[in-house]
Amino acid sequence: MKTFPLGGVHPSDNKKWSNAKAIEVLELPDVVNIPLGQHIGAPATAKVAKGDKVLTGQLIAEATGFMSANIHSPISGTVTAVDMQPNGQGLRQMMITIKREGDEWMPEIDRSSDIKRECTLDSAAIIAKIKDAGIVGMGGATFPTHVKLSIPNGCKAEYLIINGVECEPYLTSDHRTMLERGEELLIGVEILKKALNVENAIIGIENNKPDAIAHLNKLIKEKQFAVKVEPLKVQYPQGGEKQLIAAVTGREVPPPPGLPIHVGAVVCNASTTVAIYEAVQKNKPLIERVVTITGKEMKEPRNLLTRMGTPISKLVEMGGGLPEGDVKVVNGGPMMGRAMVNLDSPVTKGCSGVTVFSGKESHRVDMECCIKCAKCVSACPMGLEPYLISKMSKKQMWESVEAERITDCIECGCCQYTCPAGLPLLDYIRLGKQTVMGIIRARAAANAPKK
Amino acid sequence: MANKFFVAPSPHVHSAQSTQSLMRDVLIALVPALAVSVWVYGLNVLLVTAVAVISCVLFEFLIQKYLIKGQSTIYNLSAVVTGVLLAFNVPSNIPLWIVVIGAAVAIGVAKMTFGGLGRNPFNPALVGRVFLLIAYPVQMTSFPQPTSNQFVDAFSGATPLAAVKANLVEVGDINLLNMLSGMMPGSLGEIASLALILGGLYMLWRKVITWHIPVAVLGSMALFAAVVAFMKGGGSLFYELPAFHLMAGGALLGAIFMATDYVTSPMTHKGMIIYGVGIGVITMIIRLWGAYPEGMSFAILLMNAVTPLINKYVKPKRFGLTSGK
Numbered sequence: 001m002k003t004f005p006l007g008g009v010h011p012s013d014n015k016k017w018s019n020a021k022a023i024e025v026l027e028l029p030d031v032v033n034i035p036l037g038q039h040i041g042a043p044a045t046a047k048v049a050k051g052d053k054v055l056t057g058q059l060i061a062e063a064t065g066f067m068s069a070n071i072h073s074p075i076s077g078t079v080t081a082v083d084m085q086p087n088g089q090g091l092r093q094m095m096i097t098i099k100r101e102g103d104e105w106m107p108e109i110d111r112s113s114d115i116k117r118e119c120t121l122d123s124a125a126i127i128a129k130i131k132d133a134g135i136v137g138m139g140g141a142t143f144p145t146h147v148k149l150s151i152p153n154g155c156k157a158e159y160l161i162i163n164g165v166e167c168e169p170y171l172t173s174d175h176r177t178m179l180e181r182g183e184e185l186l187i188g189v190e191i192l193k194k195a196l197n198v199e200n201a202i203i204g205i206e207n208n209k210p211d212a213i214a215h216l217n218k219l220i221k222e223k224q225f226a227v228k229v230e231p232l233k234v235q236y237p238q239g240g241e242k243q244l245i246a247a248v249t250g251r252e253v254p255p256p257p258g259l260p261i262h263v264g265a266v267v268c269n270a271s272t273t274v275a276i277y278e279a280v281q282k283n284k285p286l287i288e289r290v291v292t293i294t295g296k297e298m299k300e301p302r303n304l305l306t307r308m309g310t311p312i313s314k315l316v317e318m319g320g321g322l323p324e325g326d327v328k329v330v331n332g333g334p335m336m337g338r339a340m341v342n343l344d345s346p347v348t349k350g351c352s353g354v355t356v357f358s359g360k361e362s363h364r365v366d367m368e369c370c371i372k373c374a375k376c377v378s379a380c381p382m383g384l385e386p387y388l389i390s391k392m393s394k395k396q397m398w399e400s401v402e403a404e405r406i407t408d409c410i411e412c413g414c415c416q417y418t419c420p421a422g423l424p425l426l427d428y429i430r431l432g433k434q435t436v437m438g439i440i441r442a443r444a445a446a447n448a449p450k451k
Numbered sequence: 452m453a454n455k456f457f458v459a460p461s462p463h464v465h466s467a468q469s470t471q472s473l474m475r476d477v478l479i480a481l482v483p484a485l486a487v488s489v490w491v492y493g494l495n496v497l498l499v500t501a502v503a504v505i506s507c508v509l510f511e512f513l514i515q516k517y518l519i520k521g522q523s524t525i526y527n528l529s530a531v532v533t534g535v536l537l538a539f540n541v542p543s544n545i546p547l548w549i550v551v552i553g554a555a556v557a558i559g560v561a562k563m564t565f566g567g568l569g570r571n572p573f574n575p576a577l578v579g580r581v582f583l584l585i586a587y588p589v590q591m592t593s594f595p596q597p598t599s600n601q602f603v604d605a606f607s608g609a610t611p612l613a614a615v616k617a618n619l620v621e622v623g624d625i626n627l628l629n630m631l632s633g634m635m636p637g638s639l640g641e642i643a644s645l646a647l648i649l650g651g652l653y654m655l656w657r658k659v660i661t662w663h664i665p666v667a668v669l670g671s672m673a674l675f676a677a678v679v680a681f682m683k684g685g686g687s688l689f690y691e692l693p694a695f696h697l698m699a700g701g702a703l704l705g706a707i708f709m710a711t712d713y714v715t716s717p718m719t720h721k722g723m724i725i726y727g728v729g730i731g732v733i734t735m736i737i738r739l740w741g742a743y744p745e746g747m748s749f750a751i752l753l754m755n756a757v758t759p760l761i762n763k764y765v766k767p768k769r770f771g772l773t774s775g776k
Contacts, residue, residue, distance in 0.1 A: 408769065
């Protein structure tokens with residue numbers, strides 16, 4: 001069975017808490033907060049002001065330039081504020097606040113559950129629709145999808161890879177989506193193939209989801225889709241874009257500024273592909289998504305179809321409430337998610353789950369001395385030496401860490417996960433990577449021809 | 452609700468392995484060899500091991516407390532491992548005060564001088580052993596006869612390696628099965644070939660070590676011996692000589708437990724292979740043409756010295772650097 005070539009770890013997947021729970025529709029929130037910057041690139045520009053009435057699915061903020069994304073209202077009601085609000089980490093961010101009145105949708109959105117397979121649009125029209133719908137990568141990276149689909153000159157897409165890996169422990173939103181929205185997913189793949197003009201479409205799924213693999217294979221056979229499902233050996237971080245491409249095609253994306261398209265690959269997350277189906281066939285913008293609320297101590301782990309902007313606290317409540325005592329509430333999964341302090345913060349396009357840790361699991365392990373066990377080096381999927389670049393970053397040896405390729409780091413956390421001494425390797429590596437990237441930008445600016 | 456929120460950057464989960472659990476697994480892996488040693492040499496084995504462990508732990512505790520003035524580090528069990536490995540490297544009938552001196556050198560000089568676990572350039576137990584070998588050569592090379600041994604009595608106190616070196620016996624005349632089970636004179640923990648291999652397999656299974664170092668050390672030794680056997684005319688020597696060298700002396704103990712010491716071995720798999728081959732080749736050169744019958748300790752210490760250099764120049768294969776089309 002295929003997997004990626006270097007490193008990787010095997011954290012216990014803990015998906016059993018929620019992987020058998022069918023997707024439920026979460027009741028509509030009374031108030032939503034919609035951040036203008038919930039994707040990679042420039043924050044969107046607000047198109048509504050305090051007091052405006054909006055419908056569900058109405059454009060409320062427009063992409064600022066190419067590398068940005070549209071944002072639509074997830075509910076109908078009145079805009080009560082366009083102001084700075086604290087996000088999950090407590091940092092203030094520009095958000096649009098909407099108070100709900102009923103649930104009245106934009107008339108052009110097809111809300112029926114009919115499945116519409118035929119698509120007569122050409123590539124440019126499909127990409128335009130995806131851009132209009134404000135679709136971004138829903139696996140967590142939130143890269144605007146229309147940018148990804150716009151192939152640069154001189155490149156050609158040979159493989160469309162659908163990321164159904166969901167290698168983050170605990171999370172099951174992609175898994176449930178593949179099981180319950182399989183046909184829509186496959187139509188989404190057909191649309192993407194058309195948009196990219198590629199023949200090869202492969203859905204990569206880790207082998208711990210045999211039901212999803214079987215279900216999609218059955219649909220492909222029954223309904224004659226030209227798509228291949230590739231079962232992959234369970235190993236984190238297989239859902240990393242570069243790791244998945246290497247696992248499926250054997251090709252390695254070159255280091256930055258190398259892009260997947262340079263090896264002929266375009267990767268799209270499974271939930272995103274369903275959203276693409278809805279955008280192209282149903283005119284539905286990205287206003288809701290499946291979010292897993294989970295954790296060992298949560299009484300009711302669930303998969304909830306949630307409108308964007310719903311407060312995280314609502315999900316936690318649906319999951320049975322926080323356990324007593326020490327907790328860590330993580331937006332995302334345990335390997336790459338971000339710990340939150342403000343549970344009033346909203347669900348955004350990149351929020352695939354909320355994982356709750358309690359008691360001892362909410363603390364970090366004790367720190368000891370590095371014993372040079374080399375486990376971090378063996379675990380690094382990028383072939384770096386985490387112990388070394390972490391220590392160099394701590395000592396602020398910026399030139400040395402740059403030479404040791406710190407900018408290749410994908411921040412997957414394998415090194416820190418595996419470190420028996422419990423060292424905060426990735427903390428220092430992030431610091432070093434940010435600093436080095438700043439240095440590289442400054443150098444480029446200084447070398448740029450003066451006007 | 453009485454909640455206290457914790458925040459930290461990702462990752463938010465951690466593997467079950469800690470320094471302490473790794474060291475505990477090493478100790479478990481050493482138990483079979485210790486048991487065979489008790490069976491072969493008697494209860495004195497346990498006494499020597501206990502003295503070595505207690506003195507190593509005590510020295511580390513005292514130095515950490517009164518000289519380094521830091522938090523106690525004995526709970527990570529690395530001093531216990533050093534103690535057991537030191538005991539494994541001395542004869543079972545050695546005077547106990549010599550063991551204490553060995554422990555003082557291993558922990559005091561080779562480990563704590565550099566700041567303790569993780570910072571020592573040389574394997575502490577081996578530094579202790581080599582110090583004793585040079586300071587007390589007589590006590591360190593007078594090996595007891597296996598007490599329950601009624602099969603073979605060819606070496607009369609000399610190890611198979613020493614006997615072969617002094618031309619007392621031909622390699623072809625040695626009962627290799629006795630060497631496999633541990634029925635031969637030698638250092639306390641090095642004789643039980645099968646038990647040491649079992650310990651190595653346990654450590655591989657528990658992901659304490661990787662295969663690279665032991666395979667590189669033993670593979671290069673076997674290859675070296677096979678080439679020598681070929682030049683001597685081959686025949687049955689062709690498999691006897693490699694088998695003999697793999698089981699004689701400290702080859703298995705060294706390759707599986709001493710060379711794989713985390714702190715003093717390289718960080719990359721490629722580096723580990725280079726390091727392992729270096730150890731294998733140097734060991735064979737000392738065994739065949741050096742003044743000492745056994746060269747494992749020296750070979751490992753020499754390659755320990757090369758480790759920083761290997762770490763500097765041998766880099767892992769970087770993702771995306773070679774293929775990228």
